[in-house]
Amino acid sequence: xxxxxxxxxxxxxxxxxxxxxxxxxxxxxxxxxxxxxxxxxxxxxxxxxxxxxxxxxxxxxxxxxxxxxxxxxxxxxxxxxxxxxxxxxxxxxxxxxxxxxxxxxxxxxxxxxxxxxxxxxxxxxxxxxxxxxxxxxxxxxxxxxxxxxxxxxxxxxxxxxxxxxxxxxxxxxxxxxxxxxxxxxxxxxxxxxxxxxxxxxxxxxxxxxxxxxxxxxxxxxxxxxxxxxxxxxxxxxxxxxxxxxxxxxxxxxxxxxxxxxxxxxxxxxxxxxxxxxxxxxxxxxxxxxxxxxxxxxxxxxxxxxxxxxxxxxxxxxxxxxxxxxxxxxxxxxxxxxxxxxxxxxxxxxxxxxxxxxxxxxxxxxxxxxxxxxxxxxxxxxxxxxxxxxxxxxxxxxxxxxxxxxxxxxxxxxxxxxxxxxxxxxxxxxxxxxxxxxxxxxxxxxxxxxxxxxxxxxxxxxxxxxxxxxxxxxxxxxxxxxxxxxxxxxxxxxxxxxxxxxxx
Numbered sequence: 001x002x003x004x005x006x007x008x009x010x011x012x013x014x015x016x017x018x019x020x021x022x023x024x025x026x027x028x029x030x031x032x033x034x035x036x037x038x039x040x041x042x043x044x045x046x047x048x049x050x051x052x053x054x055x056x057x058x059x060x061x062x063x064x065x066x067x068x069x070x071x072x073x074x075x076x077x078x079x080x081x082x083x084x085x086x087x088x089x090x091x092x093x094x095x096x097x098x099x100x101x102x103x104x105x106x107x108x109x110x111x112x113x114x115x116x117x118x119x120x121x122x123x124x125x126x127x128x129x130x131x132x133x134x135x136x137x138x139x140x141x142x143x144x145x146x147x148x149x150x151x152x153x154x155x156x157x158x159x160x161x162x163x164x165x166x167x168x169x170x171x172x173x174x175x176x177x178x179x180x181x182x183x184x185x186x187x188x189x190x191x192x193x194x195x196x197x198x199x200x201x202x203x204x205x206x207x208x209x210x211x212x213x214x215x216x217x218x219x220x221x222x223x224x225x226x227x228x229x230x231x232x233x234x235x236x237x238x239x240x241x242x243x244x245x246x247x248x249x250x251x252x253x254x255x256x257x258x259x260x261x262x263x264x265x266x267x268x269x270x271x272x273x274x275x276x277x278x279x280x281x282x283x284x285x286x287x288x289x290x291x292x293x294x295x296x297x298x299x300x301x302x303x304x305x306x307x308x309x310x311x312x313x314x315x316x317x318x319x320x321x322x323x324x325x326x327x328x329x330x331x332x333x334x335x336x337x338x339x340x341x342x343x344x345x346x347x348x349x350x351x352x353x354x355x356x357x358x359x360x361x362x363x364x365x366x367x368x369x370x371x372x373x374x375x376x377x378x379x380x381x382x383x384x385x386x387x388x389x390x391x392x393x394x395x396x397x398x399x400x401x402x403x404x405x406x407x408x409x410x411x412x413x414x415x416x417x418x419x420x421x422x423x424x425x426x427x428x429x430x431x432x433x434x435x436x437x438x439x440x441x442x443x444x445x446x447x448x449x450x451x452x453x454x455x456x457x458x459x460x461x462x463x464x465x466x467x468x469x470x471x472x473x474x475x476x477x478x479x480x481x482x483x484x485x486x487x488x489x490x491x492x493x494x495x496x497x498x499x500x501x502x503x
Contacts, residue, residue: 005219281300
């Protein structure tokens with residue numbers, strides 16, 4: 001099965017595909033991303049739950065930190081409360097470990113982790129850990145011995161699974177880069193006295209190559225020459241380019257947006273819908289709430305020539321395959337309740353549990369099946385690392401969209417690909433290589449460049465289909481496809497329209 005990575009550098013979005021099916025969607029969030037490091041100030045302390053809220057300098061919700069995450073401030077004490085460690089208006093260096101939800105701020109820790117390709121540096125924790133995904137005992141002993149020799153004094157190291165079989169020079173080089181990064185963070189921490197962002201991992205290409213690339217990836221496709229250079233740089237830096245490793249790096253330069261070409265945009269739209277069809281007529285309904293996610297399995301029009309007992313088992317098997325995929329690609333986390341079709345045979349229940357557990361082993365977020373209750377509800381948990389697809393792309397929480405419809409289109413686009421707040425749109429300018437794909441689903445076989453067209457805004461036909469900002473100035477449309485007119489707001493953002501600010 002061919003596995004490849006698609007990177008849309010213009011849209012700040014990437015995806016991993018296996019046999020043309022999206023397996024993971026990767027984005028760079030503008031605010032509160034996992035591993036971001038902030039200089040915060042203690043805003044509130046709740047001694048009853050041994051927790052505090054940290055102001056991180058944003059207008060959004062404060063970050064939450066529990067006493068168990070304030071490991072670096074314990075100072076050898078055994079029995080203490082949150083008041084012994086933190087005080088109001090105290091400055092503290094924290095890192096985001098869980099991204100915010102619709103109603104909650106980010107989860108924070110004071111135990112800083114700096115992630116490299118092969119090792120994780122813990123500057124404030126003196127410990128050595130080896131990844132549990134390294135099963136060879138000899139390799140574990142070798143890597144542990146190496147970690148003892150190279151570990152900086154009073155700091156900790158975590159050896160990642162991809163360090164298995166890698167030369168010592170590459171691990172040392174990775175560690176040196178992390179030490180330089182920690183030195184930069186310390187200097188920036190000393191130069192600031194108000195809440196601010198200290199470090200952000202905002203290089204999409206670096207994040208994709210570091211976290212998602214492995215030897216099973218056979219092709220990387222990008223839509224920018226700059227991204228192509230970065231991909232080659234990181235592959236060479238981490239010694240992924242050699243005679244023994246066959247990987248193709250390709251530049252996509254077609255007129256169709258790369259997200260449309262590989263069906264990524266359409267997949268995202270489908271992932272936002274609650275209903276997912278199964279093979280042979282069955283379907284599942286996925287509903288997410290604040291406390292948990294509920295998945296309901298339905299037989300639908302499933303009508304194969306089996307007896308009722310075998311039919312139910314087959315539907316549940318098909319549903320288990322799709323649920324395991326949806327959990328991963330939608331990044332559903334927290335508590336998940338699955339309502340399979342009732343099976344009265346305990347043997348069939350055990351078959352389903354065994355089948356479902358095998359499917360979950362391919363998930364990096366370690367889903368754990370808790371139990372199959374007497375009501376036939378399967379309970380499981382999935383570790384939260386980043387925001388789910390619904391939290392990133394759901395537009396139901398956008399407020400104050402009371403003005404013209406084309407402003408809403410721009411708002412949704414900026415929310416979709418750039419994750420910026422509505423009030424920041426006024427001074428922002430975004431130009432996308434595949435911008436036309438946002439407005440048209442029609443494909444043109446012939447691309448003919450026509451002359452510039454000047455259209456007066458009081459044309460009755462235009463009044464029927466468009467909302468205008470300025471009815472006195474002429475509008476200039478360039479590079480139109482056939483006789484289609486692009487939405488006016490797009491050209492307004494390109495300063496084609498000379499009109500007053502309508503916000």
